[in-house]
Amino acid sequence: MANEKLRLEADYLIIGSGASGLLAASRLAGHGSVLLVNKGRFQDSSTWNAQGGIASVLSATDSIESHVQDTLIAGAGLCHEDTVRGIVMQGHRIVQELASIGTKFDTCDGELHLTREGGHSNRRIAHSRDATGRAISEALLESIAPHPNIRRLEEHTAIDLITTRKLGRGRKNRCLGAYLLDPAGQVITVSAGCTILATGGAGKVYMFTSNPHAVTGDGIAMAWRAGCPVMNLEFIQFHPTCLYHREGSSMLLSEALRGEGAHLVDAHGRRFAFDYDERGEMASRDIVARAIDHEMKKQGADSMYLDARPIGSDTILNHFPNIHGRLLELGLDMTTEPIPIVPAAHYLCGGIQTDMSGKTAIDGLYAIGETACTGLHGANRLASNSLLECLVMADYCAADILTHPRAMPESAPLWDDSGIEPEHERIQIKQNWDEIRATMSHYVGIVRSDERLRRARRRLRIIHEEIEAYYWKHPVSQDLIELRNLEQMAELIVMSAQSRHESRGLHYSTDYPATLPVARDTILTPDF
Structure with missing residues (x-):
């Protein structure tokens, strides 16, 4: 007899606990049961680790059109302009909402303190020191914690999506839910009216990456196996400044450091970024990463260096205390010495092909955040547009789901592990x-x-x-x-x-x- 204890149902299954998954859960919880799944702890997400901030038009000297044009320029002709405008226009509202639920953005004289990053023509990055993602995640987690309709499962790994095509049911492909592996090694069958993939990117496909260990492209791979097209996966953004350290640390050194005046130098202290672009350290990330990579190859060096001393100790300690503290733990003091850096896989501009609401080619399946490709980023993401995208997509996604309600599908079959042999070595x-x-x-x-x-x-x-x-x-x-x-x-x-x-x-x-x-x-x- 089938073990019915290994079966769950939810109106909305959300796989991933970054900003997009958390906001989607918050939006949907008042309309049905939500099962929010993460394969690690809820802090194990790219959002939680995000340092820089969220890009939005937040000052009188800035404009929507300026933000749009900066995004289009960074995207190298491949951005979908309607998507860019649709997402950028929602930024101010999203930042205000985050602040209203307790996100502690930095302020100056009662106003948001805005910083500038590469590719931006204005200061428009709202931030919480150098741990903005954590501040946003904590506020979102606290906002959903008391909701009775949200069930949270940590340390549950999604194995595969369950679809009618795989089961040979009907001609239209519909997502029925997913199989999950629990901490005890048992496979749980989850049936859901709607399934949302918010699983992040795929940085661990490279040796050097700023991403958490869990970022292995799960949602995109599952969607591909289920029948979803993918788009623009060749565009991997390498963050120019990831710590190079003998202990193998993959710590990110925020682009905001360069926005505040840090220099890129070689081992002799020579600034080289202006050899590659007139904007120097403030050129877009693809140009800066290639410049560092080229200098390393040309000089036969294992790394280049980020020199934050021009910023001054006070700014470093006030605005980048977490980065400064973590470096001190490794025996490095950014207030007195340049820090060795290498480019590292950071962000996936492509993903599952979707519209702005995250709708995929499979009925009942959505993908939001870095897992999706809407055309916002084109061939290169403008810095700090990622948190903006994942939150706006979550908002649009929930609205689309509630506008087009779907009945709970018939129960999906339990996992079949017949014929499986024990492992002898790994x-x-x-x-x-x-x-x-x-x-x-x-x-x-x-x-x-x-x-x-x-x-x-x-x-x-x-x-x-x-x-x-x-x-x-x-x-x-x-x-x-x-x-x-x-x-x-x-x-x-x-x-x-x-x-x-x-x-x-x-x-x-x-x-x-x-x-x-x-x-x-x-x-x-x-x-x-």
């Missing part, structure tokens, strides 16, 4: 994990070539076959699920990069250095 999981990340870092990094991409594709296909054979033979575990998703993401990124025969934004090819006159999205569709 070395293959670690070996494949390391090999995927090394392959992507060496062949599909900041600068790419046809030959590097071909080599990456060949190796990833072999790894794919090894993982699939292992996956269907042995019990599922979080490590195995993440490995499967990581490999799928790596393949999709390579396939997307191979499809783009030009250099644009974050995608730079030595074989196609020119930018084509017409910008087109890269859209991959599953072949079922």
